[in-house]
Amino acid sequence: MRFTLRQLQVFVAVAQQQSVSRAADSLALSQSAASTALSELERQSNCQLFDRAGKRLNLNALGQQLLPQAVALLEQAKEIERLLGGQSGFGSLHVGATLTVGNYLATLLIGSFMQRHPECRVKLQVHNTAHVVQQVAHYELDMGMIEGDCQHPDIEVQPWVEDELVVFCAPQHPLAKRGSASLDELTREAWILREQGSGTRLTFDQAMRHHPRTLNIRLELEHTEAIKRAVESGLGIGCISRLALRDAFRRGSLVPVETPELDLLRQFYFIWHKQKYQAAAMREFIELCRELTAGVTRSDQIQLPNIA
Numbered sequence: 001m002r003f004t005l006r007q008l009q010v011f012v013a014v015a016q017q018q019s020v021s022r023a024a025d026s027l028a029l030s031q032s033a034a035s036t037a038l039s040e041l042e043r044q045s046n047c048q049l050f051d052r053a054g055k056r057l058n059l060n061a062l063g064q065q066l067l068p069q070a071v072a073l074l075e076q077a078k079e080i081e082r083l084l085g086g087q088s089g090f091g092s093l094h095v096g097a098t099l100t101v102g103n104y105l106a107t108l109l110i111g112s113f114m115q116r117h118p119e120c121r122v123k124l125q126v127h128n129t130a131h132v133v134q135q136v137a138h139y140e141l142d143m144g145m146i147e148g149d150c151q152h153p154d155i156e157v158q159p160w161v162e163d164e165l166v167v168f169c170a171p172q173h174p175l176a177k178r179g180s181a182s183l184d185e186l187t188r189e190a191w192i193l194r195e196q197g198s199g200t201r202l203t204f205d206q207a208m209r210h211h212p213r214t215l216n217i218r219l220e221l222e223h224t225e226a227i228k229r230a231v232e233s234g235l236g237i238g239c240i241s242r243l244a245l246r247d248a249f250r251r252g253s254l255v256p257v258e259t260p261e262l263d264l265l266r267q268f269y270f271i272w273h274k275q276k277y278q279a280a281a282m283r284e285f286i287e288l289c290r291e292l293t294a295g296v297t298r299s300d301q302i303q304l305p306n307i308a
Contacts, residue, residue, distance in 0.1 A: 002044040002045055003041055003044065004037075005073075005074065005077055007037045007038070007040060007041040008041070008070045008073060008074060009027060009074060010023060010027065010029070010037040010038050010041070011038060011063075011066070011067075011070055012067065012070050012071055012074065012139070013026050013034070014034070014038055014050070014057055015050075015059050015063065015067050015138075015139075016139060016140055018056055018057055018058065019055060019056065019057065020034050020035050020038065020055075020057065021034075021055075047062055048060065048062070049063035050063055067139065068139070068273065071276060071277065072276065072277030073277075075276075075277040075279055076277060078092075079091065079280075090117050090119065090120040090279070090280055090281035090284065091120065091121070091279070091281065092121040092122070092123070092281070093113075093121070093122045093123070093142055093279075093281040093282060093285055094122075094123045094125075094140075094142045095122065095123070095124050095125070095141065095142065095143055095145065095285070096125045096126075096127065096131075096132040096135050096136065096143070096144040097125070097126050097132065097145040097146075098126070098127070098128060098129050098145065098146045098147045098148065098198070099126060099127075099128065099194075099198065099222075099223065100147050100163070100199075100224060100240070100244055101147055101268060102126035103126065103224065103225075103244070104243050104244055105145075105243070105299070105302065105304070106124055106126070106145060107124070109285075109288070109289050109292065109304065110122050110124060110285075112288060113284070113285050116288070117281070117284070120281055125141065128148075128194075128197050128198040128199070128222070129146045129147060129148030129149075129150070129197065129198060129199040129202070130148075130197040131197070132144040132145075132146050132271075133146065133152055133155065133271065136152075136271055136272060136273055137154055137155060137273065139273060139276060142272065142279065142281075143270060143271065143272040143282055143285075143286070144270070144271040144272070145160070145269070145270060145271075145289075146268070146269050147163060147199035147200065147203075147241070147266065147268055147269075148198065148199020148200075148203070148266075149199070149202060150269065150271055154273055154274055155271050155272070155274065156271065156272050156273070157269050157271050158269060158270045158271070158286075159267050159268075159269055160267070160268045160269055160270055160289065160290070161267075161293050161298075161299055161302070162265060162266070162267055162297065162298050162299065163241055163242075163243060163265075163267065163268050163299040163300075164242050164264055164265050164266070164298055164299075164300070165200065165203055165204060165207075165239050165240060165241055165264035166239065166240075166241075166245060166256050166257075166258075166264065167181070167186065167238070167256070167257040167258075167259050167262075168231060168237065168239070168240075168248075168249075168254050168255060168256050168257060169231060169238075169254070169255055170231055170232050170233070170234050170254065170255070171252060171253070171254070171255050172234065173234070173237065173255070175189075175237065175255075175257045178257075179255075179256070179257065179258060180257060180259070180260070181257050181258075183211055183261045183262070186237075186259065187213040188216075189216070189237050190216050190217075190236035190237070191215055191216060191217045191218060191219075191236050191237060191238065191239075192218060192227050192230045192231055192235055192236045192237070192238045193217055193219070193220055193227070193238065194220070194221065194222070194227065194240065195220045195221065195222050196220070200224075200239075200240055200241065204264070207262045207263050207264050208262070218235060219235065224241075224244045227240060228240075228244070228245070228248060228254060232253055232254060237257065239264070241299065241300070242256075242298070242299070243299040243302070246300045268299060270289070292304060
């Protein structure tokens, strides 16, 4: 066999980092050692895997074909190493989640998973939908849990549970007493919304796409808690997931505004790269998520156990 696992490990790191020096840092190698490993892989195989543009390395067509197979082989090698070392159970799981899922569901789901599998090392990254999709596409995450649309050709998308956005305001706002608003009334309000690229913003924009008026968007924020605080202080009205608002609605610090003219339903999804090797930890985690949300018709009805 002409290649080593170390050479493949360096190849994958360079493909993800697009830089030998950054790849070396991620693997705790010297830059010369990483560069030598990559050069030897290409020389021994008599092929080139990257297009060089200065210090930046971009995968060529052959490199793009090799990447998913190299990632899968390294994942299986890790499982073999654990077995040979007498370790049972799962190794590690790297999950990405969008803000609503990550802040209000993922930590409890991961906690339940780790109670069942304490030997597994789980890492969670929370970003907007566009960022999570990009990370999954580049094999930087084992899987993602997203709340927005994903049309990436290399990514498998599986529906999980339904979610609903809701327009909301502060208790002292005029719309709070009425409890509902027409589309024309909504367009006259100042809005506090999520940023472009988030699944929440995409669903909201799609719901409003047929209305000709331009909205008065006062603030665009990356975090749902910041939006809730801004709406509470009277800066405008907002629209985020009911899941993120259920405690505030119970307390009465925020008030829902029903909008019969708007379709604010959406889906939460599991995503993973179509060519990525699915380790047992990933399969078990998805099965647990489905088990804990079975029979639920909407995300804000999910009741997860507190982790002791």
